[in-house]
Amino acid sequence: MKVAIFSKLTVKENEIRSIMKYFDVDIYPPIKRGDLTFEKMKEYGVIGIIDGCFLQNTAVSHREILKIMENGVKVFGSGSMGALRASELDTYGMIGIGKVYYKYKSGIVFDDDEVAVTFDENLNQITFSMVSFREMVNSALVEGIITKIDAQNIIDAGKNLYYPLRTYENAIKKAGILEDKKETLLNYLEKQEDIKRKDAFEMISKIIEYVNCNINIV
Numbered sequence: 001m002k003v004a005i006f007s008k009l010t011v012k013e014n015e016i017r018s019i020m021k022y023f024d025v026d027i028y029p030p031i032k033r034g035d036l037t038f039e040k041m042k043e044y045g046v047i048g049i050i051d052g053c054f055l056q057n058t059a060v061s062h063r064e065i066l067k068i069m070e071n072g073v074k075v076f077g078s079g080s081m082g083a084l085r086a087s088e089l090d091t092y093g094m095i096g097i098g099k100v101y102y103k104y105k106s107g108i109v110f111d112d113d114e115v116a117v118t119f120d121e122n123l124n125q126i127t128f129s130m131v132s133f134r135e136m137v138n139s140a141l142v143e144g145i146i147t148k149i150d151a152q153n154i155i156d157a158g159k160n161l162y163y164p165l166r167t168y169e170n171a172i173k174k175a176g177i178l179e180d181k182k183e184t185l186l187n188y189l190e191k192q193e194d195i196k197r198k199d200a201f202e203m204i205s206k207i208i209e210y211v212n213c214n215i216n217i218v
Contacts, residue, residue, distance in 0.1 A: 001045035001211050006031040009051040009123050010079050011200045019204055023211060029123060031081060033058040036068045045214070046074045048207050050200045052081025054116040054163075062089060069093050074210065077101065078203035079196040080115040080129065097206050098199025100131055115196065116163045127166040129196060133158050136192040145188055150177060 003025040005016055013027045026044075028035065030051035041047065047068065052060055065085055069075050069092065077086030078097040086096030087104035096105065103109045114131040134155055141151040157174035158166055168189050172182055 001214060002026070002043050003046045003048065003207060003211065004028060004041065004044045005048040005050065005204070005207075006035070006052065006082075007048075007050035007079075007200065009117075009119055009125060010194065010196050011050060011204070012123075016204065019201075020208065023208065030119075031060045033060055033064065036060060036064040038068070038071060041068055041073065042071075044073060046076070046207055046211060048076045048078070048203055049082035049085065050077075050079040050196075050203065052085075054081075054112065059112075060085065065089055065094060066092055076203050076207055076210075079200040080117075082203070083196075083199065084112060084115055095206070097203040099195050100199050103131060113163045117166075118164045127164060128158075128168065128171075129194070130159055130163070130166065132194045132196055133166070133168075133171070133189075135195050136189050139192060140185060140188050143188070145185055146177070146181060150175070150181070153177070 003023060005025060006028045007016065008027060008029045016025065016027050030053050031049055032053040060081065062085065065075055066089065076095045076097060077083055078101060083096060083098060083101040084104055086094045086101050090096050100115060109131055115129050117129050118126045120126060137151050137154050140146050141148060153175040154171055154177065158171040161170055161174065168186055172185060177185065
């Protein structure tokens, strides 16, 4: 069974190929509108959506995903755009995986910009996602690096930034964090793993399980 995965941002192509080295998989950049036409996707039995375009291109539509599922393709979503669309389409058969998907599904978060980031032409991430940043800041609070008031101010500052401007430095500066805490906090945040990334790897594992269980289905 052939698999298509849309990422290269949250998870790099070489990482996916290393995990799925025994599987027939094609890896595409973040999904955008028009990528899921039958002509383009007719050879795949499974599609995994992790990353998707927001600002750079028009986002993949619900209709496109529904149509490809109607053609018998199993669609998984996790991490970023995949988690968002899965939370909206799981009742129609899209499979959502991971913490970010759960946050959308349960209503803990609901804005599209919670998972939006910007990236350069080489698919290197420039800004942070709000859904991950919130987790990181709360972790810094638990570790005693910042106070509860600091944490709330930083989270509010990040949320109030337009997502193409969301960098750690901008959020911390906007929050008015004292100089003696800035460097320690920045170092801590830069070492934290993105929850979108954790979710993406979980989705890849679920796809592998699915393919192994349906190995004779074309």
